[in-house]
Amino acid sequence: MMSPEEKLKELGIELLEAPNPLGSYIPILSTGNLVFLSGILPLIQGRLTRQGKVGKEVSLDEAREDARVVTVNALSILKNHLGNLNKVKRCIKVTGYIASEPNFTEQPKVLNAASDFLFEIFGEKGRHVRSAIGVNVLPFNSPIEMEFIFEVS
Numbered sequence: 001m002m003s004p005e006e007k008l009k010e011l012g013i014e015l016l017e018a019p020n021p022l023g024s025y026i027p028i029l030s031t032g033n034l035v036f037l038s039g040i041l042p043l044i045q046g047r048l049t050r051q052g053k054v055g056k057e058v059s060l061d062e063a064r065e066d067a068r069v070v071t072v073n074a075l076s077i078l079k080n081h082l083g084n085l086n087k088v089k090r091c092i093k094v095t096g097y098i099a100s101e102p103n104f105t106e107q108p109k110v111l112n113a114a115s116d117f118l119f120e121i122f123g124e125k126g127r128h129v130r131s132a133i134g135v136n137v138l139p140f141n142s143p144i145e146m147e148f149i150f151e152v153s
Contacts, residue, residue, distance in 0.1 A: 019073055037078065039097070041138075042067075052099075054099060058143040063110040065113070093129050093131075094111065099143050100135070
């Protein structure tokens with residue numbers, strides 16, 4: 001069975017340096033065998049992939065791409081903190097906030113991209129509980145922000 005990092009490499013995904021916090025907080029905190037990741041935006045090289053509300057300026061497919069970018073960023077932060085992803089015992093919870101136009105109701109479909117990706121990388125250990133929440137606006141007019149909880153060894 002491939003390690004999570006081997007699986008990422010096979011998919012052509014390189015975990016880059018973890019993005020820096022955009023405010024007065026820490027990006028990751030361990031307590032016991034749980035690791036909590038602060039809200040993560042879809043940043044590539046420090047820049048948002050796009051801005052706007054899903055269902056208006058941002059399409060469902062673009063928001064799904066952003067959810068995957070956020071998840072790659074989360075894995076970068078996690079790897080930087082743990083040293084390697086083999087220490088992940090399970091993804092416990094994913095919470096996604098989707099800036100949506102008022103009639104957009106497919107927030108779960110946006111987060112399916114992240115959930116499916118975590119399963120692809122970790123197998124059964126990637127299955128998790130989840131909340132998909134539609135909101136009016138997010139920091140920097142980001143279309144999505146996500147939080148993660150992992151159990152580690």
